[in-house]
Amino acid sequence: MSQLNAHLTAAWLSDFAASVAVNADLLTELDRQIGDADHGSNMNRGMQAVAALSADDFADAASHVKKAGMTLVNTVGGASGPLYGTFMLRFAGALGDDGELTTEALGAALRAGLQGILDRGKASVGDKTMVDALTPAVEAFEAASGQGVQAALTAAAQAAASGRDSTIPLVARKGRASYLGERSAGHQDPGATSVTLLIESAARTLG
Ligand code: ADP
Numbered sequence: 001m002s003q004l005n006a007h008l009t010a011a012w013l014s015d016f017a018a019s020v021a022v023n024a025d026l027l028t029e030l031d032r033q034i035g036d037a038d039h040g041s042n043m044n045r046g047m048q049a050v051a052a053l054s055a056d057d058f059a060d061a062a063s064h065v066k067k068a069g070m071t072l073v074n075t076v077g078g079a080s081g082p083l084y085g086t087f088m089l090r091f092a093g094a095l096g097d098d099g100e101l102t103t104e105a106l107g108a109a110l111r112a113g114l115q116g117i118l119d120r121g122k123a124s125v126g127d128k129t130m131v132d133a134l135t136p137a138v139e140a141f142e143a144a145s146g147q148g149v150q151a152a153l154t155a156a157a158q159a160a161a162s163g164r165d166s167t168i169p170l171v172a173r174k175g176r177a178s179y180l181g182e183r184s185a186g187h188q189d190p191g192a193t194s195v196t197l198l199i200e201s202a203a204r205t206l207g
């Protein structure tokens with residue numbers, strides 16, 4: 001059973017930062033195909049700044065993730081900066097106090113983070129955005145929550161990857177890719193790709 005504290009959330013977000021760094025060229029290439037070729041560099045800049053935060057400077061996990069959200073808003077830019085920032089801020093707001101990490105607390109935080117992205121970006125499932133990976137991930141987490149944190153996160157990561165893959169044939173209806181209309185079909189959404197890395201990192205570190 002994981003103990004929730006700033007060191008645990010720092011382990012998660014540092015793992016995500018490393019994953020973004022490894023995949024930065026892929027994220028940028030995907031964004032080159034249907035956007036402006038900056039998603040990898042945007043996310044890498046933001047997550048390196050988040051990874052540079054020291055867990056020792058935070059009283060609890062919620063204040064660490066809140067600072068991560070503010071850091072992303074201030075450093076990532078583009079569409080994804082405010083969206084990832086809002087995810088982290090809402091996640092932090094719903095996470096609750098440090099202590100034993102329960103599926104209830106983590107599920108509530110993931111659900112609140114997703115709702116923040118929906119409120120801010122106004123995308124629905126099928127619009128070819130990060131929402132297409134994050135929505136099934138949160139639903140899978142909730143469906144598997146009776147099996148414990150690790151099993152629920154493993155299910156969430158698998159669902160995120162399926163949702164990411166489901167963006168390939170879609171025509172984009174939100175964000176920069178929507179400017180391409182039908183020509184956006186046949187390409188994997190960059191934001192759905194990066195948010196899958198976020199959930200895969202959670203499955204490696206929070207369980
Ligand atoms: P920008 O499009 O401003 O260059 P990025 O390239 O960093 O920003 O991020 C692009 C990603 O942001 C897209 O692949 C998509 O997943 C996500 N995105 C864009 N607009 C929205 C929206 N309204 N709601 C949810 N996600 C969105």
Ligand code: MG
Binds near residue numbers: 035039
């Ligand atoms: Mg872009």
